[in-house]
Amino acid sequence: xxxxxxxxxxxxxxxxxxxxxxxxxxxxxxxxxxxxxxxxxxxxxxxxxxxxxxxxxxxxxxxxxxxxxxxxxxxxxxxxxxxxxxxxxxxxxxxxxxxxxxxxxxxxxxxxxxxxxxxxxxxxxxxxxxxxxxxxxxxxxxxxxxxxxxxxxxxxxxxxxxxxxxxxxxxxxxxxxxxxxxxxxxxxxxxxxxxxxxxxxxxxxxxxxxxxxxxxxxxxxxxxxxxxxxxxxxxxxxxxxxxxxxxxxxxxxxxxxxxxxxxxxxxxxxxxxxxxxxxxxxxxxxxxxxxxxxxxxxxxxxxxxxxxxxxxxxxxxxxxxxxxxxxxxxxxxxxxxxxxxxxxxxxxxxxxxxxxxxxxxxxxxxxxxxxxxxxxxxxxxxxxxxxxxxxxxxxxxxxxxxxxxxxxxxxxxxxxxxxxxxxxxxxxxxxxxxxxxxxxxxxxxxxxxxxxxxxxxxxxxxxxxxxx
Amino acid sequence: xxxxxxxxxxxxxxxxxxxxxxxxxxxxxxxxxxxxxxxxxxxxxxxxxxxxxxxxxxxxxxxxxxxxxxxxxxxxxxxxxxxxxxxxxxxxxxxxxxxxxxxxxxxxxxxxxxxxxxxxxxxxxxxxxxxxxxxxxxxxxxxxxxxxxxxxxxxxxxxxxxxxxxxxxxxxxxxxxxxxxxxxxxxxxxxxxxxxxxxxxxxxxxxxxxxxxxxxxxxxxxxxxxxxxxxxxxxxxxxxxxxxxxxxxxxxxxxxx
Numbered sequence: 001x002x003x004x005x006x007x008x009x010x011x012x013x014x015x016x017x018x019x020x021x022x023x024x025x026x027x028x029x030x031x032x033x034x035x036x037x038x039x040x041x042x043x044x045x046x047x048x049x050x051x052x053x054x055x056x057x058x059x060x061x062x063x064x065x066x067x068x069x070x071x072x073x074x075x076x077x078x079x080x081x082x083x084x085x086x087x088x089x090x091x092x093x094x095x096x097x098x099x100x101x102x103x104x105x106x107x108x109x110x111x112x113x114x115x116x117x118x119x120x121x122x123x124x125x126x127x128x129x130x131x132x133x134x135x136x137x138x139x140x141x142x143x144x145x146x147x148x149x150x151x152x153x154x155x156x157x158x159x160x161x162x163x164x165x166x167x168x169x170x171x172x173x174x175x176x177x178x179x180x181x182x183x184x185x186x187x188x189x190x191x192x193x194x195x196x197x198x199x200x201x202x203x204x205x206x207x208x209x210x211x212x213x214x215x216x217x218x219x220x221x222x223x224x225x226x227x228x229x230x231x232x233x234x235x236x237x238x239x240x241x242x243x244x245x246x247x248x249x250x251x252x253x254x255x256x257x258x259x260x261x262x263x264x265x266x267x268x269x270x271x272x273x274x275x276x277x278x279x280x281x282x283x284x285x286x287x288x289x290x291x292x293x294x295x296x297x298x299x300x301x302x303x304x305x306x307x308x309x310x311x312x313x314x315x316x317x318x319x320x321x322x323x324x325x326x327x328x329x330x331x332x333x334x335x336x337x338x339x340x341x342x343x344x345x346x347x348x349x350x351x352x353x354x355x356x357x358x359x360x361x362x363x364x365x366x367x368x369x370x371x372x373x374x375x376x377x378x379x380x381x382x383x384x385x386x387x388x389x390x391x392x393x394x395x396x397x398x399x400x401x402x403x404x405x406x407x408x409x410x411x412x413x414x415x416x417x418x419x420x421x422x423x424x425x426x427x428x429x430x431x432x433x434x435x436x437x438x439x440x441x442x443x444x445x446x447x448x449x450x451x452x453x454x455x456x457x458x459x460x461x462x463x464x465x466x467x468x
Numbered sequence: 469x470x471x472x473x474x475x476x477x478x479x480x481x482x483x484x485x486x487x488x489x490x491x492x493x494x495x496x497x498x499x500x501x502x503x504x505x506x507x508x509x510x511x512x513x514x515x516x517x518x519x520x521x522x523x524x525x526x527x528x529x530x531x532x533x534x535x536x537x538x539x540x541x542x543x544x545x546x547x548x549x550x551x552x553x554x555x556x557x558x559x560x561x562x563x564x565x566x567x568x569x570x571x572x573x574x575x576x577x578x579x580x581x582x583x584x585x586x587x588x589x590x591x592x593x594x595x596x597x598x599x600x601x602x603x604x605x606x607x608x609x610x611x612x613x614x615x616x617x618x619x620x621x622x623x624x625x626x627x628x629x630x631x632x633x634x635x636x637x638x639x640x641x642x643x644x645x646x647x648x649x650x651x652x653x654x655x656x657x658x659x660x661x662x663x664x665x666x667x668x669x670x671x672x673x674x675x676x677x678x679x680x681x682x683x684x685x686x687x688x689x690x691x692x693x694x695x696x697x698x699x700x701x702x703x704x705x706x707x708x709x710x711x712x713x714x715x716x717x718x719x720x721x722x723x724x725x
Contacts, residue, residue: 415522420559423519424569424625425547425576434572438563438608 013295015235016268019105021126021208025086029211030079033057036181039084043150043184046157056170056180063174068360068392069300069329076272081213081244083182084128091123091130091148098124102131109235111204120199121146125216126206128184139197145190146201149217152188159190163221167250167278167306175274175300179215179248186216186247191226191257200229200262200448205245207236207271213244220250222257222285229260231448235295236268242297243271251279251287255309258286264451266458267296269325275301283309283338290446293320293328294458302360304333307341307369318347319443319455322355322387323462331360331392336369336399345376348440352383352462358390359408369399376406381439383413383432411439433460470534471497473633473664478529480510480517487513489689490529495633495664502667502675502700505686506708511668512556514686515637519543519553533633548577550632554622554639561609566621567591569609570628577629594627598654616647623654633664640674652677672704685711 025042027035036057040050065073092098098106106124121135123146130148139146145156153160170180185205191197207214222228236243245267253259259279267273273296279287289303305314316332328351334343349357359378380389391408413435421431437444437456444452473495480488487510495501505511517524518531520543531538538546561569570591575581595602598620610618619639626634636655640648655678659665667678675683675697683699684691685708693699693711703711 416559417561419521422543423547423553424573425544426572427544434564435561438561441563
């Protein structure tokens with residue numbers, strides 16, 4: 001909290017404000033089967049979903065946290081969290097129809113402006129529900145579906161059921177089970193065969209309530225030869241208590257299709273961000289995760305590509321910036337089940353003011369996955385002696401003829417670099433930010449322009465005064 | 469006053485070890501001085517101390533640029549006032565594009581944002597003079613540059629920043645003859661009544677292309693001899709032995725500068 005407290009005083013975390021927004025639905029705190037029933041009733045869900053949720057809640061209670069994930073059991077009191085708060089009954093598809101108090105929040109965040117920038121579609125979730133969801137008519141005409149996940153279940157029950165929880169079942173991990181029990185909101189995206197959705201579909205997630213858990217669920221299906229770029233951002237107010245964000249994102253990239261999923265995570269430093277993101281990539285499909293983690297108290301997230309068809313390609317660009325009071329436990333997974341696939345992981349992390357950044361990665365080449373090539377680069381930049389960086393790479397290679405390259409580096413902002421830049425008249429602060437921005441450049445150049453500018457701004461703010 | 473760069477009784481330590489032991493030197497605008505000396509005499513220490521490298525501690529003395537004691541200024545301020553150091557080993561800064569870096573540096577030196585078109589047309593002209601390919605600007609600062617490219621980049625920066633006084637630290641080291649000619653062409657182009665230059669070098673070679681007005685010899689942290697261009701030729705012929713003997717017959721200097 002202290003870091004953000006300072007940031008607020010200095011006006012830095014500009015998303016840290018809180019608005020009074022009246023809840024239409026709010027449940028009592030705690031992990032309760034009654035809450036599940038309440039949600040199913042409010043959402044008028046089919047029986048199979050109700051059963052799925054109850055089973056998932058039991059799984060969550062039974063499941064242990066993995067030993068390599070320290071702290072999370074004792075740090076979070078799961079019974080002191082509200083699992084469903086909804087400020088709206090259903091998402092509006094005209095901005096004017098969004099309740100005024102919520103619109104005001106999004107205006108402050110600049111989301112309404114986003115809409116004008118010709119996105120393919122825009123969604124805005126506040127707490128448990130989508131307040132707004134809209135898509136350009138030209139895309140609808142081509143059969144592109146972009147809905148809240150709840151509406152996806154209602155309007156496309158068959159496609160939904162065929163794909164839902166197939167990439168990430170509730171048994172996968174404790175937080176996937178928690179999401180499966182209380183999921184609400186998120187997006188359902190369907191790109192029909194051969195449709196190239198060139199303009200990004202964008203969603204903004206906002207937590208407004210206190211001691212709250214946001215469990216959005218996103219399901220993206222990109223049919224054969226289709227393309228889609230999905231972009232998400234997020235933020236939350238500053239409280240003295242903790243909140244929880246445990247999302248699940250499942251993506252199907254079918255034959256020769258391509259999907260790019262870009263995240264700029266900027267939660268306040270009282271949010272635990274425990275997210276499971278995974279995609280199945282079929283023959284010659286391409287999946288690209290661009291994952292920027294700039295906020296949260298603790299992030300545990302390893303976007304994954306499972307190569308299930310021959311010649312698939314998976315790529316993860318991961319950028320993490322750990323400021324005071326943050327632990328970015330980020331990374332990536334590439335799992336190969338088919339021959340002649342390729343994969344690349346490029347991870348860059350910065351830690352400053354005592355923050356901690358970890359890279360945790362898995363490269364698994366199964367016996368049937370012959371002739372696969374994998375390249376992993378992870379670079380860490382540490383700005384001061386109080387900060388920390390760790391690398392936990394795991395490689396399990398059983399496929400024949402696999403080529404796996406792994407390179408890692410740790411560096412500081414060197415005295416020589418600073419001296420060199422300053423000898424050209426550049427002020428010290430500017431020199432530090434040039435070096436830091438230079439370090440992340442290979443990833444930032446992959447981002448949409450507005451995001452790149454925003455990332456540079458946020459990182460410069462975080463790193464201010466961190467090199468002594 | 470406004471036209472001089474004056475080093476007065478400069479003493480500099482590295483880790484409490486005295487390296488410079490009372491250096492005195494005056495460079496006027498329009499003049500080119502060469503500072504020569506054997507390895508370990510303190511040449512690079514002088515260059516770094518002038519620019520304000522944090523590893524080098526000035527224990528006494530003054531350096532006056534246009535009458536102002538620059539030792540009281542941070543490195544970046546010295547640069548903005550018109551001091552320039554061409555590095556012996558220019559450092560790599562990954563991810564920072566040449567063009568962005570040069571613009572930021574030129575804006576800092578000018579004290580305001582320069583007209584973009586003017587900036588680029590000047591840059592193009594200087595790059596042509598130094599035989600630098602235009603792709604250069606898209607590359608990251610010194611990253612993966614060859615030795616010759618790095619040195620040419622130093623001269624390019626010097627031309628773009630238009631300093632009042634420039635120190636060139638062993639710019640000739642590691643250059644083949646063609647690269648040396650190109651670099652010298654740049655320096656000679658810059659030479660004029662508004663710029664004072666101090667060339668630090670071990671060898672006389674570069675001075676065949678950039679004729680100095682004065683030559684000084686640094687031995688064991690002190691300037692032991694000053695003279696005209698013929699002094700450099702004499703050194704080339706006879707080496708440093710005679711001068712070190714003359715300066716300190718008992719203890720020849722050792723160590724790295």
